[in-house]
Amino acid sequence: MIKYSKNFVIGIWSLIKGLAVTMKYCFRPAVTVQYPTEKRPMSDCYRGLVGLHREKCIVCYQCVKMCPTACLAITHKLEDKKKILETFKYNMELCCFCGLCEQVCPADAIVMTKIYEISVYDRKKLDINLLDDKKYDEWTHTTIK
Amino acid sequence: MLSILTIIWALIVGIIVLGFIAASAMFLIWWERKVSAHIQSRYGPMRVGWHGVLQSVADAVKLLLKENIIPAEADKLVWWLAPFIAVVPPVMAFVVLPFGKNLIVKDLNVGVLYLMALSSVSVIGIFMAGWGSNNKYSLIGGMRSAAQIISYELPLILSMIIVAMQAGSLSMQKIVLAQAGCWNIFHPNLAIAFFVYLTSATAEINRVPFDIPEAESELVAGFHTEYSGMKFAMFFIGEYTNLFIISAIAATLFFGGWQGPVLPGVVWFLIKSYGIVFVLMWVRWTFPRLRVDQLMGFAWKVLTPISFFNLALTGWLLIK
Numbered sequence: 001m002i003k004y005s006k007n008f009v010i011g012i013w014s015l016i017k018g019l020a021v022t023m024k025y026c027f028r029p030a031v032t033v034q035y036p037t038e039k040r041p042m043s044d045c046y047r048g049l050v051g052l053h054r055e056k057c058i059v060c061y062q063c064v065k066m067c068p069t070a071c072l073a074i075t076h077k078l079e080d081k082k083k084i085l086e087t088f089k090y091n092m093e094l095c096c097f098c099g100l101c102e103q104v105c106p107a108d109a110i111v112m113t114k115i116y117e118i119s120v121y122d123r124k125k126l127d128i129n130l131l132d133d134k135k136y137d138e139w140t141h142t143t144i145k
Numbered sequence: 146m147l148s149i150l151t152i153i154w155a156l157i158v159g160i161i162v163l164g165f166i167a168a169s170a171m172f173l174i175w176w177e178r179k180v181s182a183h184i185q186s187r188y189g190p191m192r193v194g195w196h197g198v199l200q201s202v203a204d205a206v207k208l209l210l211k212e213n214i215i216p217a218e219a220d221k222l223v224w225w226l227a228p229f230i231a232v233v234p235p236v237m238a239f240v241v242l243p244f245g246k247n248l249i250v251k252d253l254n255v256g257v258l259y260l261m262a263l264s265s266v267s268v269i270g271i272f273m274a275g276w277g278s279n280n281k282y283s284l285i286g287g288m289r290s291a292a293q294i295i296s297y298e299l300p301l302i303l304s305m306i307i308v309a310m311q312a313g314s315l316s317m318q319k320i321v322l323a324q325a326g327c328w329n330i331f332h333p334n335l336a337i338a339f340f341v342y343l344t345s346a347t348a349e350i351n352r353v354p355f356d357i358p359e360a361e362s363e364l365v366a367g368f369h370t371e372y373s374g375m376k377f378a379m380f381f382i383g384e385y386t387n388l389f390i391i392s393a394i395a396a397t398l399f400f401g402g403w404q405g406p407v408l409p410g411v412v413w414f415l416i417k418s419y420g421i422v423f424v425l426m427w428v429r430w431t432f433p434r435l436r437v438d439q440l441m442g443f444a445w446k447v448l449t450p451i452s453f454f455n456l457a458l459t460g461w462l463l464i465k
Contacts, residue, residue, distance in 0.1 A: 015432070022431040031186045051457045 042114040047099045049115045050090050052130040056109035061081035063110050069094040072101060088130040092118065124137035149321055151374050158250055162239045170385040171201035177385075177426050211374035215372045216279060219371065224277030228372065228379035231270030234263045234387035241317050243394050244405045245410035249318060256317040257309050262304050264349055267383065271351075271358065274380070274412045275277060278371035282363060286367025289437065290358035296444040301345040303452035304338040307459045321402035328401040334459050341401045341452055346391040348444070350384065354432040357441060382400060392421035405417040 034041055042048070050072075059076045071094035075086045101110045115136055120126060128135050160380030175190065182189025190197025215224065243258040253259050263282060275287015278363055309315050311332070312323035329335040346354035354361040359367030369380045396402060396417035435443065 018431045019427060022427060025186055026180070026183045026427075028186060030183070030188045032188060034191060080171065 007009050032042075042116065045110070046103075046114050047097045047112040049092065049113050049118060049128075049136065050101065050130070051111050051113040051136070052088060053109045053111065054085060054088070054131055057085055058107050058108045059085055059110070060106060062106065063105045066100045066104040068098060068100065069096050071095045085131065089127065090128045092128055093123070093126040131139065162250065163236070165226055166236060166239070166386050167382070170382045171205065173388060173422065174201045174204070174381070176422075177429075180423070181430045183320045183416055184427075189334060200221075205378065208374055208378040208383045214371075216416050218278040218279040218382075220279060222277075224371075226324070226374045227270050227274035227368075228271060228383070229278055229443045231267055232379045232383035232386070234266040234270075235383055235390050237261050238390045238394075242390070243317050243321055243397060243402055244414050248403075252316055252318045254355070255315050257305055257315045258321070258365045261298075261305060265294065265298055267387065274372070276369040278368070282337065282364045282366075283370050284367050286358045286360075286364045288372075290351060290368060293351070293355065293444075295360060296441055297345040297348040297448070298340050300444065300452040301349060303449070303456055304342040305394075305398065306343070307335060307455060309337075310459055310463060317397055317402075318360075319457045320453035321397060321404060325400040325404065328399065328404075330399045334455055334462060335399060335450065337399065337455050338459075341455070342398070343391075343395060343421075343425075343445070343446055345448055346395070347428070348440070350387040350391060351398050352388070353429040354435050356434055357437055357440060361432060386452060388422060388425060389418060392425065393418040395421050 040112060064070075064072050064074055071091040073087070073089040073091075076083045079085050080082070094122065098113070099112050103114050113136070178200070179189045179196070190200035190265060193199040193203045215221065232462055238248045238260055241253050243252070252342055269291045271294075272287040275283045275285075275290070278284070308320060311329060312320040314320060315324070351358045358364075359369065364370070369377055372380060393414070396414060400417045400421075402417075403414040405413035407414075408416075
């Protein structure tokens with residue numbers, strides 16, 4: 001009987017404690033954000049779409065060799081024994097966002113951007129020309145750069 | 146001539162009550178979503194109207210436009226009638242609710258008895274829904290609902306009887322007037338009765354922590370798994386009207402009904418009722434669901450003995 005009443009009191013007390021916890025949380029500010037209108041800044045190590053600083057690129061082909069899904073493709077021409085970038089294709093459909101291209105790049109030319117809203121209506125748009133300066137305009141107008 | 150006037154009067158009252166029920170149910174659904182969101186550190190509906198206040202209207206429009214799907218193997222008549230039987234008893238309960246001094250549809254001299262009778266009718270609707278759907282989950286939900294409501298009826302009625310004993314009347318208005326000096330909740334025996342009432346009423350309307358008839362994680366949605374569109378909306382309206390009804394009854398029986406200083410009676414009544422609704426929402430978003438055996442054990446081994454003891458105590462206090 002003593003055990004029963006002790007359990008009873010403990011049980012009631014735990015219910016009251018639970019109610020107090022939820023009431024406390026009821027008046028705390030929300031931790032979520034109103035997504036499309038309000039956005040969280042991404043962390044520095046976030047790996048979004050691949051971006052390119054074309055002036056830094058030394059056309060060493062390290063990124064092409066390193067890419068596990070072979071989503072990058074480069075062509076170049078020679079001018080005065082210097083390699084000049086001709087095309088730099090990035091097939092986003094294949095990309096696994098591993099970031100190995102960024103790590104291996106000796107000139108820090110290839111980078112992972114913070115763009116994460118990467119859905120498109122046309123499959124052709126997934127084949128991105130990294131030399132085009134306006135390549136991500138369509139996507140970045142809603143995203144934090 | 147008199148009969149025509151009576152019919153017109155009845156129509157006006159009916160429209161007012163039905164309008165209040167629809168508005169109240171929509172408001173309660175929005176409020177419930179807001180309370181749950183804030184307890185879980187979220188925002189809840191924010192887009193439709195100010196802080197999503199018109200979200201329920203948008204939902205109602207959506208449900209009105211939805212297709213009404215009837216399962217191929219359903220017992221058509223039973224299936225079709227069930228939502229109506231589930232929604233009519235809570236609407237009928239509005240007849241005896243005293244919103245103000247003269248603001249009552251009809252002050253029946255057996256008001257409390259009438260409410261007790263109605264509270265057990267809606268279980269038929271739920272059981273019909275479970276049976277008519279011809280789906281094992283719905284049937285289990287309906288069965289559980291019947292078992293649960295019959296078990297919790299006893300402590301519920303016993304705690305309401307204590308109030309009737311104290312007031313010496315079954316009429317809702319007279320119970321309110323009897324609390325003129327001191328609300329019932331301030332009497333110790335009636336305070337116990339209040340907690341028993343609130344617990345068993347929560348079970349009576351199938352709300353968490355007693356929502357085993359519609360336990361989402363076990364029974365999909367229990368008795369209303371097969372319902373879509375406006376039929377589902379009727380169950381929903383019935384549920385939230387029931388929520389308001391039990392809170393309003395609690396406010397009338399234990400918190401002095403429409404009585405209160407300064408503000409008009411109807412305002413006091415609504416404040417008290419919605420206050421109790423908030424407590425029920427708060428409880429819902431705090432506690433987990435009980436197991437079936439725990440639920441039955443709780444009704445028969447804890448609440449019913451407490452009610453009987455309380456009944457004897459009140460009798461003794463009244464005779465003494």
